[in-house]
Amino acid sequence: MATIxxxxxxxxxxxxxxxxxxxxxxxxxxxxxxxxxxxxxxGSLALAVGAFEIVAGLVLASGFMTRIxxxxxxxxxxxxxxxxxEKVTDPMxxxxxxxxxxxxxxxxxxxxxxxxxxxxxxxxERAKRLDAEVKAAHAEGKAEGLxxxxxxxxxxxxxxxxxxx
Numbered sequence: 001m002a003t004i005x006x007x008x009x010x011x012x013x014x015x016x017x018x019x020x021x022x023x024x025x026x027x028x029x030x031x032x033x034x035x036x037x038x039x040x041x042x043g044s045l046a047l048a049v050g051a052f053e054i055v056a057g058l059v060l061a062s063g064f065m066t067r068i069x070x071x072x073x074x075x076x077x078x079x080x081x082x083x084x085x086e087k088v089t090d091p092m093x094x095x096x097x098x099x100x101x102x103x104x105x106x107x108x109x110x111x112x113x114x115x116x117x118x119x120x121x122x123x124x125e126r127a128k129r130l131d132a133e134v135k136a137a138h139a140e141g142k143a144e145g146l147x148x149x150x151x152x153x154x155x156x157x158x159x160x161x162x163x164x165x
Contacts, residue, residue, distance in 0.1 A: 014061025024050030070110035
């Protein structure tokens with residue numbers, strides 16, 4: 001159940017960035033005007049920021065490189081909070097800053113307990129177990145082969161009387 005919750009949570013976090021990026025890409029003029037009015041960044045970065053959000057959100061949602069994607073998006077979200085929602089006396093900006101803090105917390109959880117880490121560990125463990133079983137079966141086959149082989153004992157008649165010994 002925890003695996004399903006982690007998967008759904010990761011997809012939802014990724015979707016948040018994909019949709020935010022799509023909004024920026026679909027209307028770069030409004031995004032550029034907002035960036036220039038609210039931050040020291042030039043509006044010409046609007047399209048690049050939108051594309052970054054789409055790509056990083058898709059990478060996170062897909063489960064590929066989740067730890068890296070979540071850490072990069074957490075840093076991006078912290079910077080967005082510091083530059084765009086720093087006026088916490090305004091109730092709307094305070095709510096946006098708190099939302100970003102919660103998103104950053106979720107992204108840090110994905111970083112700490114990345115989805116793929118457990119899957120790769122399971123695959124590695126399964127491969128090691130299979131290798132060990134193959135080696136054990138091979139050794140067992142050798143041992144059985146030696147046990148089943150006819151044994152011949154050479155008796156040495158040292159004194160020549162026809163009896164060993």
